[in-house]
Amino acid sequence: MKIAVAQINTKLGDVEANVEKCLQFSLKAKEEGAELVVFPELSLTGYNLQDLTFEVALTPQSPELIPLLEVSREVAIVVGLIEESPEHVFYNSAFYLEGGRVKHVHRKVYLPTYGMFDEGRFTGHGEEVKVFESKLGKSSILICEDLWHFSTVYLAFIQGVKYIIALSASPGRGYKERGMFGNAEVWLNMGEFYSRLTGSYFIYSNRVGVEDGFVFSGKSFVCDPYGRVVAQASPFKEEILTVEIQPALIRSARANLPLLRDERPLTTLKNLRRIVDEG
Amino acid sequence: MRDRLIEELKIEDREFIREVLVNFIREEFHKAGFKKAVIGLSGGVDSALAAFLGALALGRENVIGISMPYKTSSPLSREDARLVAETLGIEFHEIEITPQIDAYYSLFPDADPVRRGNKMARERMSILYDFAHWRGALVLGTSNKSELLIGYSTRWGDSAHDINPLGDLYKTQVWEMASFVGVPERIVKKKPSADLWPGQTDEGEIGLTYHTLDQILVGYVDLRLKREDLIEAGFEPKVVDRVLTMVKRSQYKRKLPIICKIARRTVDKDFLYLRDWGL
Numbered sequence: 295m296k297i298a299v300a301q302i303n304t305k306l307g308d309v310e311a312n313v314e315k316c317l318q319f320s321l322k323a324k325e326e327g328a329e330l331v332v333f334p335e336l337s338l339t340g341y342n343l344q345d346l347t348f349e350v351a352l353t354p355q356s357p358e359l360i361p362l363l364e365v366s367r368e369v370a371i372v373v374g375l376i377e378e379s380p381e382h383v384f385y386n387s388a389f390y391l392e393g394g395r396v397k398h399v400h401r402k403v404y405l406p407t408y409g410m411f412d413e414g415r416f417t418g419h420g421e422e423v424k425v426f427e428s429k430l431g432k433s434s435i436l437i438c439e440d441l442w443h444f445s446t447v448y449l450a451f452i453q454g455v456k457y458i459i460a461l462s463a464s465p466g467r468g469y470k471e472r473g474m475f476g477n478a479e480v481w482l483n484m485g486e487f488y489s490r491l492t493g494s495y496f497i498y499s500n501r502v503g504v505e506d507g508f509v510f511s512g513k514s515f516v517c518d519p520y521g522r523v524v525a526q527a528s529p530f531k532e533e534i535l536t537v538e539i540q541p542a543l544i545r546s547a548r549a550n551l552p553l554l555r556d557e558r559p560l561t562t563l564k565n566l567r568r569i570v571d572e573g
Numbered sequence: 574m575r576d577r578l579i580e581e582l583k584i585e586d587r588e589f590i591r592e593v594l595v596n597f598i599r600e601e602f603h604k605a606g607f608k609k610a611v612i613g614l615s616g617g618v619d620s621a622l623a624a625f626l627g628a629l630a631l632g633r634e635n636v637i638g639i640s641m642p643y644k645t646s647s648p649l650s651r652e653d654a655r656l657v658a659e660t661l662g663i664e665f666h667e668i669e670i671t672p673q674i675d676a677y678y679s680l681f682p683d684a685d686p687v688r689r690g691n692k693m694a695r696e697r698m699s700i701l702y703d704f705a706h707w708r709g710a711l712v713l714g715t716s717n718k719s720e721l722l723i724g725y726s727t728r729w730g731d732s733a734h735d736i737n738p739l740g741d742l743y744k745t746q747v748w749e750m751a752s753f754v755g756v757p758e759r760i761v762k763k764k765p766s767a768d769l770w771p772g773q774t775d776e777g778e779i780g781l782t783y784h785t786l787d788q789i790l791v792g793y794v795d796l797r798l799k800r801e802d803l804i805e806a807g808f809e810p811k812v813v814d815r816v817l818t819m820v821k822r823s824q825y826k827r828k829l830p831i832i833c834k835i836a837r838r839t840v841d842k843d844f845l846y847l848r849d850w851g852l
Contacts, residue, residue: 306849344845466593472586475593504600506847507740509593529589530596 295430298323298331298369299535301514301527303503306340309350309358309375313338316373317361319534324369326536329429331371334461334501334514335402335438336386338375341463342505347416351378354389354396366391370429372499374437374461376417377401383418388435388461390428398426400435404443410465410508413439425453430495430539438462441484451492452559456544458494460485463501466511466529474529478513482523490521493547493554495539502530519547574806578788581795582745587753591626594738598630601736602711604852609710611701613731614638614665615768616653619739620715621760622751626738627713628661629754636663637708641697644671650768653760660757666704670696690769694730701734711735719744719783722790723816724823725767725775732826743787779819781812789816 300319305311316333323331335341338358339350352358352375362371370392377387377399386405390398401420405413423446425432434450434457441447441460450458468476481498489496496517501510515526516537525535548554584590602608610627614620627636638661640654651667658665674693678684701712714734716726718741726732739747744765752761765775765783776782789808792798793816798806803813832841 305852306847307851342847342849344847345843346846346850469584469586469590471589473589504597505849507597507601509597530592 295539295541296326296328296536297430297497297516297539298326298328299497299499299514299516299525299527299537300331300333300337301500301502301512301535302333302337302532303501303510304334304337304340306505307343307346307350308340309338309352312340313358313361316371317365320362320365320369320371323534323536324365326534328369328536331369331534332459332461332497332499333371333373334499335374335388335463336376337373337461337501340505341465341501341510342508343376344412344416347376347384351376351384353378353380354399359389359391359396363391363394363396367394372435372459372461374463379418384416385420386413386417386437387420388437388459390426390433390435392429398424398428398435400424400437402437402440403446404439406439410467411439423449423453425450425455428457428459430457431541433457433459435459435461438464441488444488447488447492448562451494451554452557454554455492456494456541457539458488458492458496460496460498462498464511465508474513475509475511478511478529481511481513482515485515485517486521486523489517489519490547490551491553493519493544493551495519495544500527502532519544574792574802575788578792578796578806581791582743582787584746584749587750590750591629591754594626595630598626598713598736598738601849602631604849605711607709607711609635609637609708610713610736611637611639611704611708611710612713613697613701613715614640614654614657615715616640616650616657616760617765617768618751618756618760618763619717619744619747620654621657621756622747622754623713623715623739624657624661624663625751625754625756628663633662634664636661636713637704637710638663638665639701639704640665640667641670641700642667643669643674643693645771646768647766647771649763650766653757653763656757657760660755668700670700686770690767691727691730693769694727698730698733705735713737714739716740717742717744717747719787719790721827722794722823723779723786723819724826725779725819726826728826743790744783745787780815785812786816789813790820793817793820 374388377385386402388400389396403420407414434455466475471479485496500514502512512529525537638658642651712734714737717739
């Protein structure tokens with residue numbers, strides 16, 4: 295089975311233009327034989343939305359999504375957008391579209407609000423990390439800062455995740471690496487580390503392009519369950535990475551390193567309770 | 574700690590950073606609907622680097638270099654401005670600003686050099702924007718991070734431009750990048766001078782070398798070190814205080830005019846959109 299990672303640029307605040315771009319990339323992914331295509335964080339809106347947050351928000355029923363829902367009958371799609379809840383809380387979310395329906399929603403749990411980031415000012419935080427059945431199998435979607443908190447990956451892990459789908463719009467910073475920004479190197483480290491320790495595929499879709507001098511760092515990649523980088527995109531260009539997924543490798547990795555079997559969530563829970571109770 | 578500061582300033586992969594800056598210029602210009610840049614060439618290293626990056630990003634046929642000497646400007650500055658344009662093969666104009674400056678100061682013959690220097694910087698800005706309108710171009714900026722942070726610029730003069738590729742490079746990093754992209758060595762090596770009056774040098778006027786200044790700034794700004802940490806690193810307390818005072822006192826230069834809030838939403842306060850809104 296093939297999957298595609300679509301590394302794209304977006305137009306800030308222009309949902310229609312971004313839907314059109316995602317549509318074109320989805321069709322291309324389908325042509326290349328992919329069953330699933332993963333777009334970056336906020337791929338339908340652009341990243342530094344600030345007050346635009348309230349002007350670009352969508353719901354699973356929004357007509358703007360129809361073109362993508364139609365294509366999702368042929369290729370499943372993960373896209374990022376601002377979701378407006380029935381209570382009018384705005385979330386930085388990712389939708390999983392398959393068979394013409396929104397089948398899973400992940401709301402970003404950790405909202406960076408420090409330094410150059412100001413997400414907590416505009417969006418509410420999600421409360422759940424779930425595993426769902428994608429076309430690939432047991433999958434979890436996590437968004438950018440979620441991954442910098444290993445608790446989210448742990449929660450996916452103990453639910454038996456096999457495919458960690460990571461979306462980001464990571465602004466480049468740091469000039470101490472070769473051929474990429476410092477943050478891109480950290481993402482690569484995370485992908486290698488998390489995939490190895492969870493015995494899962496780690497599918498990372500990051501943005502390219504510039505918003506007011508924030509240069510998104512690209513270098514999207516896929517890691518296999520042995521922590522090996524099997525495909526990697528460039529730092530600046532829009533492109534599609536198509537990767538043949540080998541489920542047998544998940545079995546192989548977990549037979550060799552049975553961390554999931556030996557994991558003790560109740561011990562973790564007991565400790566968490568104690569730590570919380572002790573204040 | 575001193576070694577750590579020196580290390581922090583080092584750009585590991587200059588080719589990558591050149592690509593980042595070139596991509597930044599190209600994307601910000603093109604998505605705003607411009608393909609031409611106007612740039613003031615002083616004969617110094619900052620404007621030379623900006624011109625080199627501009628030519629790489631937009632093509633040499635799309636960069637217009639303008640040298641705007643006053644009668645006291647050093648002949649070497651004039652020559653070096655021309656040298657940059659000739660090396661790159663870009664369109665070049667030398668426009669004397671002596672007539673208009675002298676006409677104005679015939680009303681104020683006792684005006685001091687700083688006042689005259691500021692007026693000249695704003696006259697040059699006015700010419701650059703005149704060309705920008707005439708030729709359908711944006712003004713490419715040449716302010717580096719060191720001068721932005723200590724306010725070593727004329728407000729609305731050399732600090733006024735549209736897109737600035739140098740604003741996150743300290744002066745010592747500008748030297749490093751300029752030499753890498755092929756700015757003629759004699760321009761990289763010469764003593765930096767605003768050339769507002771004969772014999773003026775930046776380091777003489779600022780009162781310390783760019784190497785010392787940049788180490789203190791990178792410590793304070795990038796690493797968020799405290800005054801005491803910097804003194805501990807071996808800088809004299811009066812030098813540290815001088816730099817920190819310059820940073821604080823020049824904050825107004827880095828901001829747009831402030832507006833008094835009386836309504837629910839106010840342009841400079843809670844009307845938050847990037848400039849790249851919809852681009």
